[in-house]
Structures are given as structure tokens and as C-alpha cells.
Amino acid sequence: MADSRFFKKFKDFSVAEIAEISGCEFSDAVDSAFVLDDVAPLNTAKENHLSFLDNVKYKEDFLSTKAGACFISPAMEEFAPADTICLITPTPYKSYALAAQAFYPEKYSPANAIIAETAAIDKTADIGASVTIGHHVTIGRNVEIGEHTRIESNTVIEDNVKIGSYCRIGSNVTLSHALVADYVRLYPGVRVGQDGFGFAISPTGHVKVPQLGRVILEDHVEIGANTTIDRGAGPDTVIGQGTWIDNLVQIGHNVRIGRGCVIVAQVGISGSAKIEDYVAIGGQVGIAGHITVGMGARIGAQAGVISDVPGGQEYLGSPAFPKSQFFRQVAALNRLIKKKKHD
């Protein structure tokens, strides 16, 4: 199904192989040697394709799918079309992810590592083995880049930045004042390490506060396209291990984000906020400065968090309240206008 101009399939897999890769079960009646030759969405899958049902919104597509096999949760098995092999798992989306990775492994090979002649690399930079550097890249003084890392075209790495191994820095990125660990991925247009918005307001002209911290990106961090992460003002700005940040997000100076967080597009996190581990933040949320969002909190899209919130709960609204309170507010307001209508 995938456009072969952009995506190279590795090989076909049997149902048994896929079950092994993805940690799924299937019933004894299934032909475990059945060949699956690609992945595809439910509504376009054909008889040798592998699909998945994760969001119940797509149940109709499942009922009529032509897919040869499908990852589903146990409760969905009874709805499966007769010709679709059920691969049973409590986490169909994760199983699909693992299977799709098997069909389409990242195509990069260190054997192809090339440093473009058009790149401007300072002679003091320390470039590891099997590093790829694209066209028109600019690399400053004393930069260190670990092995197998790729720096894509037209990106700028400023002086003294340190990047670990197996990272992928997209094109048109700017990276300064940063220490980047291993397996980090920056998408195109990311800006990391510029001065934070730090100044003392004064009627005769704002007075800039020198921004003397850095940005620390721990292992396996991903930063989406055109996202901006300011360096610390004195402390560092830190993004914890395995945290994934979407596109067009703003992270202010001194922000500390824990491990395994998920931050959706267009979120803004103000200076010196602390986001603990495993927090999930929906799109367009704003987090005020100098506050703490507790471990495992979930902040719904467009919410505005203006004070410390404990972890483990879901919040909505601007200002943000616990989810149930927010929906009671909305309901109360709608009752009020109905009442008025009837008065």
C-alpha cells in the first residue's frame, strides 16, 4: 500500500512471524503460514494485508474490511469478518507499530554515511564514525557528534554543541548551547538553545538578562517540526528521557520536563515550569511559569494550567479544573441559557 517511491518494504511475513514480532495470539484454526505482504488501513486493505483496529470509531471499517489479518483486542474478535485472521492483543496499536516497523525498518544504513562537500564544518569539530552530514550544513567550533548520527541538509550546529550517537537532526534546524544524548531526533525547523525571553521590564528599555544555562536533551527525546526550546537562564532547560514533543511547541527557559511525557502540537510551557514524569499534554495547552504538573497528569487540549496540579488526574479548561468539574461547568452553563429561554 505504501508508495514505493518513498518507502521500501523489507520483506513479506507469515502470520506466525508477525504474531511473534508483535506479541499476539491467534486461534488454532488459523493458517499460521498465511503470507502477509504489507500493512494497510482497514478500509483500503486487501487480502494479503495486515491492519489494526484500535479506535472504536473505526468499527464499521472493521466489519467490512478485506484485510487478511488484523490486530484487535479480545472483545472485538466476535465482530471479525470471516476471511480476516484475528491477531489478539490487549494493545492493538502497539502490536501494529511493531509489525509495521518490521515491514518498513528505517532505511538508513551507516554504510551510506556521507559528509557532503558543501557542508561547512569547522576544523575543530569532532565528527564520529559513520556520521552523515547533508548539504549546506554549518558546524561550528568544537562541536562533537557521536557515531551513526545524521545531520540533514541546511542545518546549523553552533559552537561547542555536543550531540550523541544514533541521533537524527532534521534539515533547516538550528541548535546551540545544547548537550544532546543518544537516539535523539529533531525534526525539520526545530530551534534549540536560543536565549529565553528573559529581561527586566523598564520604562527606558527592557534590560536583557544574560541567559547562562543550556538545553539538555536526554536519550530518545523527539522534538517536532518548528518547535522552539529556549536555553536556561541560569539553570538548564531539560527534556527527560523518552519524552516526545510534537510540532510548533514552545518550551521556555528553565523548564524541566520528566521522562516519558507526550506533548502535543502548539503547547506552550512557560519559563521555570516543572513537568513531572509521564505527563500527557494535549494540543494548544498553556502551562504558566514556575508551576508543577504532577506525575502522570493528563492536560486536555486548549487547557490553561495556572497553578500546581497534582498528578494522576485529567484537567480541562482555561483556567484548568479537574475534568469532571469542567464538564459540569459546561453543562451548568447550558442549563442556565435553556432556563433563560423558558423564562
Place this chain on the structure above:
Amino acid sequence: MADSRFFKKFKDFSVAEIAEISGCEFSDAVDSAFVLDDVAPLNTAKENHLSFLDNVKYKEDFLSTKAGACFISPAMEEFAPADTICLITPTPYKSYALAAQAFYPEKYSPANAIIAETAAIDKTADIGASVTIGHHVTIGRNVEIGEHTRIESNTVIEDNVKIGSYCRIGSNVTLSHALVADYVRLYPGVRVGQDGFGFAISPTGHVKVPQLGRVILEDHVEIGANTTIDRGAGPDTVIGQGTWIDNLVQIGHNVRIGRGCVIVAQVGISGSAKIEDYVAIGGQVGIAGHITVGMGARIGAQAGVISDVPGGQEYLGSPAFPKSQFFRQVAALNRLIKKKKHD
């Protein structure tokens, strides 16, 4: 009025010519040979300038304008200053647009097409006739670019991307995994085609879902500066013919936008949402994933649409409600606090 360093005027026009170009009427008393030598806003226009009144907020400026001629709706004719020729049209802004295009046609000429020597163009790329390529552009393997298209400086076009004819790709753009039709315009800093934010959350580290779709930009699409459009996860991300998107917008994976939509700055559209034809979305709106916004719907600025909404109506608020209901909510709330004050 326009700064001649940046804008080259083509020539002067008579009132008759302008009326012809813009589809307007004028009364018999008017000197149709009167020469207009430029366009200008109402409040700075001089006696040989052409202006327009579209937004009633600027009626005061119209009453005192020195403009030689002005596009206005029929209802405004009676307020015109004595020395201003009235060009009558039901759509003054559109008429002004057509006239201003006549005065200031886009200056690009295929005769000036140049491929900069500093561009890094893979030898397998297929570059059409009269294509312009700016400095430090990077063009990957098997890229196809149609005739008369311009690629501006420091932009990166990744492998296998196909771009049609008469497109204009601004500077510092990144474009990958995309099929771009004709007359498409990408503004500076646009990011098209990167992986969507697709992964299965897992306590031992998020599992990336390979993003195997593309971005399809149909004819006459425009994408504003620093906007990000992720490629599909399996299906494609599609922007329909003639849809215009403003700056700093986020379009998630699998989003399908119809024809002739208008999407204002800083909007976020979550993955797999469907926006039907002729939808207008105000600034900073958020659209949740997997929902449908019906044909011709208008979503007011900062609204948050969290479920399917039928077309042909206007919505406001977060969560979004029909416009009249939203304003009744606001009014009810203000009555409530007044009542409290008086208790």
C-alpha cells in the same frame, strides 16, 4: 504609494480600463478617461489613486478620502466625497484585488529563470524548463520539478518528491514525502511531509508507528510561513484544491481538507480529522482528531471543536457550540455575576 524598491508598478490605467478589469460599474457622469496611477488605502490615497471601502469600520476614512476613485458597494455611493469617482460593485474587496493585480503583477519572469551554482541538485533529479532554483538549495534523488516553478534559497527538497508547474516554494522550506500539484505556493519555513506524531504509548518507551503515507497538495494550495503538515500514517494527508492556509498552522497526519477552505494562523488540526469543502477556520482554533467539520462550516477564532459538526453554521467556544448559543452562554454568565453583586 508602494515602495518602488520592493514593488514595480506595471503602468497607469484609465477608470474605464479599471472598471473592465474589475467588473465594476460607474455612472455616466464620470470621466472614464481619468487616469489612475496607483492603488492606496483610503486615508493616504491622493487624487490619482484608486482605493476601496469593504469593512464598514473604515467609513470615516471614506468620508474624508482624497482618492480619485474608490471601489464601493451600491449602498455607500451616497456617502462618497465629491471628487472621488465611485466604482460600484457588490464585492469591493475582490474588485480591488483584481485592480491591484493589474497595477502590480507578480514580477517573476521565466526569462529570468536561473539555477544557482551553489544549489546541490542530485543528478537524478528531473528539472523542468524555466525553473528557478535559489542559492544553497538541496534537491534529492529522483525529485521532479515542473516547468516555471521557483524554488527559493536554502530550501531542502528530499528524495522522490514531485512538484508540479508554476509553483513557488519559498526559502528555508523542508519538503519530503509529498506530491505537489500545479500553482502551489509554500511560504518560507514551511515543513511538509515529516513523520506524524504517531506512536503507541508504553511505560518502557513509546513505540513509533512507521508513517507510511504522503502529503498531497492539490492545485492552487497556499501554505503560510512556518506551518507544519505531517504526512499520513497509512492514508495520505490531503489539502484540497484552492485551500489557503495561514502561518504557524499545524496539520496532523491523515487529515483531509477539502477544496476552497480558509484556515487562519495558529490553527491546529489533529490527526485523521476531515474538513469538508469551503470551511473557514479562525485563528488559534483546535480541531480534535477523527472528527468531521461539515461543508461550509465557519469556526470562530480560538474555538475547540471536539466532535463532528454539521456544515453551513458558525461555531464558537471551547468546547465549541453554535455561535448564538456561545454568546448566550457569555451573557448568562455576566448576568449571574451581576446578580451576585446585587445580592
Place this chain on the structure above:
Amino acid sequence: MADSRFFKKFKDFSVAEIAEISGCEFSDAVDSAFVLDDVAPLNTAKENHLSFLDNVKYKEDFLSTKAGACFISPAMEEFAPADTICLITPTPYKSYALAAQAFYPEKYSPANAIIAETAAIDKTADIGASVTIGHHVTIGRNVEIGEHTRIESNTVIEDNVKIGSYCRIGSNVTLSHALVADYVRLYPGVRVGQDGFGFAISPTGHVKVPQLGRVILEDHVEIGANTTIDRGAGPDTVIGQGTWIDNLVQIGHNVRIGRGCVIVAQVGISGSAKIEDYVAIGGQVGIAGHITVGMGARIGAQAGVISDVPGGQEYLGSPAFPKSQFFRQVAALNRLIKKKKHD
């Protein structure tokens, strides 16, 4: 404290010198020759470090700080640890800013001005003395750049742009149709001068309105990373002297912003809005088109301003109301749902 790889300290200072630089007072009992060798946050400062207490949230850190000296307001003196010298000032953050600038002056020296060989500079460009131009920069026809200005790597300056002296234009920036005064700073990824979102909607295809104005950036303006500023449609887009704009902000065509404003990240200001002097706008705020925000107004984060608002006050909410009214609305709503619960 600052990482010496990224930040070069100028020298040590005595308490007397720091008081002089920062306009502070200290008691007679203080050893004015005591040497301060760096700045640091309260909680990590050591005995020869200089710190500050500005936000009362950090009072606990002040009580236990090891800092050798600290900028504080007069009211805090009684809480100072015994070994910390108090530098008394009504504006501790401003005093800290001045002191930190003394320790870490911007390292740039005109003696190091270099024009990279990889830059593509049109031969008609007029480049002043002591200008620095980074790698892979593209500079168009008739561009003027004043003395001591720096243009960082991979940036594009389009034809006829004029930039003043002592400016710093970050990397991966696009700048067109603009007149830039002195001491202006653009951060990485800024887009200035592209067409505004101007067109007449039409069922047969939107009709583009030629955007014939410019962008005017007055002295000492700062524009944050990945922010977009569209040029005027006829009038200019103007950012007044000393106004500072954060990251990912959208400024529409014809917007006029006064002097000394502060605009936080992800704000969107719609076309033709007027922001008077000394306005402060919080993160993610939206300002509607064609309205005026009065001098010294403060707009709280995430607010939506949809009509003219007088200056000197604070506004919150979407739609925005005066701050006290907004909080009464929130309180009324919460009373309402409590009442319902008890019914």
C-alpha cells in the same frame, strides 16, 4: 556556574563594583571588597556567587541560600541568611540583569568580523564595516547592511532589504520587504516580510490581493524564534522601538505595535490591529483584526480580545473581560455546579 564551553566570564567583581553597576545599596557592615566570581540561582549558588530574589515563590531558596551576595527588595532584608550580603534595590531582577551582563558581556567582537566564503552575496549589496556573515547565507540585490551587524548561517536576505547597524540576524531566518533599524535582533527561524493572508474569498477560487506594504522594525526590536511577521497590504506592518516579541508569534499584515511592548510566545495578532505603547500580552493570546488595544493594557495568557479595549487595565478570558470580571465569572460557574450537586 555557567558552562564555560558556552559562556565566557569577563572577570570577578567586588561587592562595591557590583553595587555601582547595578544601582544598589548595602549596609555599612558589609565588606565592600568581598569578591564575587560568578552569578548563580539561589539554590545552587556558592559562597562567592551573586544571586537574586525577585519572585516570592523562591523565598524558601533564599532562606537557605549559600550565595555570597544577593539582590533583594528592602522588605526581604530581614530574612537573609547570616553569610549572605544583601544588595538592596526596588528592582532586584533588573539589578541582576545588569550585574550578569557585566560578568558575561556579549562575546561578539567586531575584530572577529568575517564574511564566510560560502555565503552568496549579490554584488550590488552594500555591506558595512565590521559586518559578520555566516556560512550559506544568501543576500539579494541592493541589500544594505549597516556596520557591526551580524547575519548568522543559512539565512536569506531578499532583494532591497535594508538592515541597520549593530543588528543580529539569527540563523535560518528569511527576511524580505523590510526596513530594519539599529540594534534589532531576530532569532533563528524568524520569517519577516512575506505576503499577508490577503485575498477576496470567491467560489471560483480565492483572489489574491497584492500585498504592497513593508515591515518596519524600529530600533531595539527583538523577534523570537520561528515567529512570523507578514508585510503590510498597503500600509506597513510596524513594530515599535524596544518592543520584544517571543517565539512562535504571528503578526498579521498592517498590524501596528507601539513602543516597549512585550508579547509572549504563541500570541496571534490579526491583520490591521493596533497595539499601543507599553502593552503586555501573555502567551497564546489572540487579538482580532482592526481593533485597538490601549496603552499599557495587560492581556492575560490565552485571552481572546475581540473589540477595542482601553489601556491601563488587565484583561482575561475568551472573549476577554476585565480581570476581576473574568474571575467572578469563574467563581460564579463553580458556585453553580456546587449548588446543583446539593440540589
